Amino acid sequence: MKIFVVGPSWVGDMVMAQSLFKALRQRFPDARIDVLAPAWSRPIIEAMPEVHQAIDMPLGHGALEIKTRRALGHSLRKEKYDWAIVLPNSLKSALIPWFANIPRRTGWKGEMRYGLLNDLRKLDKSIFSLMVHKYVGLAYDKGTTPDSFECPTPSLVPAAENISNALQKYSLSTEQRILALCPGAEFGRAKKWPERHYAEIAKRHIQEGGQVWLFGSQNDQQACDEIVGLVCSSVNTDAVQNLAGRTSLQEAVALMSQADKAVANDSGLMHVAAGLGVPIVALFGSTSPDYTPPLSEKSAVIKAEIDCSPCFKRDCPFGHYKCLEEMAPDRVWSALKNL
Structure with missing residues (x-):
């Protein structure tokens, strides 16, 4: 399985996202996980053994630039990803997996993303009270709650x-x-x-x-x-x-x-x-x-x-x-x- 993750834009959030990558690796030991994220986050991602490669996001935080997103999405079609997981809640963050024709596109409801995401989850903050649970929950089927899954802790491994x-x-x-x-x-x-x-x-x-x-x-x-x-x-x-x-x-x-x-x-x-x-x-x-x-x-x-x-x-x-x-x-x- 080839999994494409649209990562967060903040240092702490990217560290917490490793819990998701670990959960995916536990569920699918042979999966390839690629992460799209701002270029600054590459050193964080490269310290995560679960990630195959970091893909630099060419746009700054908040920029829409539909043409650029379309071009990037089209360029990713050759990778034939099976599954996209979108961590940010914005509409624009869901565009690239859609342009890339990734068949399963998972994320929380966030902004109006109907159609862009076809595995759309409604977030109950009383159940997913921790940010890390919100991330890890996307590794599992809809309806799975934190009391029924393991939440691995991050463990960064910088190169010697x-x-x-x-x-x-x-x-x-x-x-x-x-x-x-x-x-x-x-x-x-x-x-x-x-x-x-x-x-x-x-x-x-x-x-x-x-x-x-x-x-x-x-x-x-x-x-x-x-x-x-x-x-x-x-x-x-x-x-x-x-x-x-x-x-x-x-x-x-x-x-x-x-x-x-x-x-x-x-x-x-x-x-x-x-x-x-x-x-x-x-x-x-x-x-x-x-x-x-x-x-x-x-x-x-x-x-x-x-x-x-x-x-x-x-x-x-x-x-x-x-x-x-x-x-x-x-x-x-x-x-x-x-x-």
């Missing part, structure tokens, strides 16, 4: 060559225990634990003889620089490495795999760390772990304990960010030590 190359490129050593910190979140400030709190965790780890690696995108450089400044005012500057905005995603995945433990906001890198099997403390302020928790038995979730959380807002409606400010470093440090 990628790991050694990244360690050499950034002159990093793994001799001291590595704490990975991920203080960013593309969603907005209401997901970001304060920099001074991250700095306190970093200082404690370094004082115990460990080292700290900071991960993030270019958008996180300022926050990570602030953390480094706070840390280096009182401890050994050589023990903290700011990698935010310097690494490619492939390098970040490779280096993250070497960490002994991690602390992260509710973000894509949280899911990457969990998928790599790194014991992680995941911090939830404006969002909830009831929908997208870290999918790992080696994780601890800390969430806000105030009435207005979760609000799912990008910025605090009241301007106080108490859900994050009052999440004390002592509480996070205790959870980290107990992992």
Whole structure:
């Protein structure tokens, strides 16, 4: 069987999609699974042994470009896929499998996709409460519920060559225990634990003889620089490495795999760390772990304990960010030590 999957557009969602690929492999051990996704996600997909190949999506998030979608769909006809699974809910995401003449096209109802999808499912959020259940459920026949199927956890496997190359490129050593910190979140400030709190965790780890690696995108450089400044005012500057905005995603995945433990906001890198099997403390302020928790038995979730959380807002409606400010470093440090 040849299966074509239209993948999601966010880092964390792509990591969670591996649970679907694993479920498909369990059901159909000889299946070939190809994944259409944005080019940036290739390093994530290439760390998934279940996937045969990643196909780069030539369009940016939100672009319709029917002619481009038609051309790509027509070019895929020669592959003679048996089954398409569409993970995004948009109408446009269902166009390429339809143009590719894939006979079975599965997905949740989402936008008006009648005809484009001929195996259309109606989502009951009270049953499919977790995002990962929503994905894995599409590997099974209509009507199958999470209580009747196994939900495999992601397990990313970066290439050994990628790991050694990244360690050499950034002159990093793994001799001291590595704490990975991920203080960013593309969603907005209401997901970001304060920099001074991250700095306190970093200082404690370094004082115990460990080292700290900071991960993030270019958008996180300022926050990570602030953390480094706070840390280096009182401890050994050589023990903290700011990698935010310097690494490619492939390098970040490779280096993250070497960490002994991690602390992260509710973000894509949280899911990457969990998928790599790194014991992680995941911090939830404006969002909830009831929908997208870290999918790992080696994780601890800390969430806000105030009435207005979760609000799912990008910025605090009241301007106080108490859900994050009052999440004390002592509480996070205790959870980290107990992992």
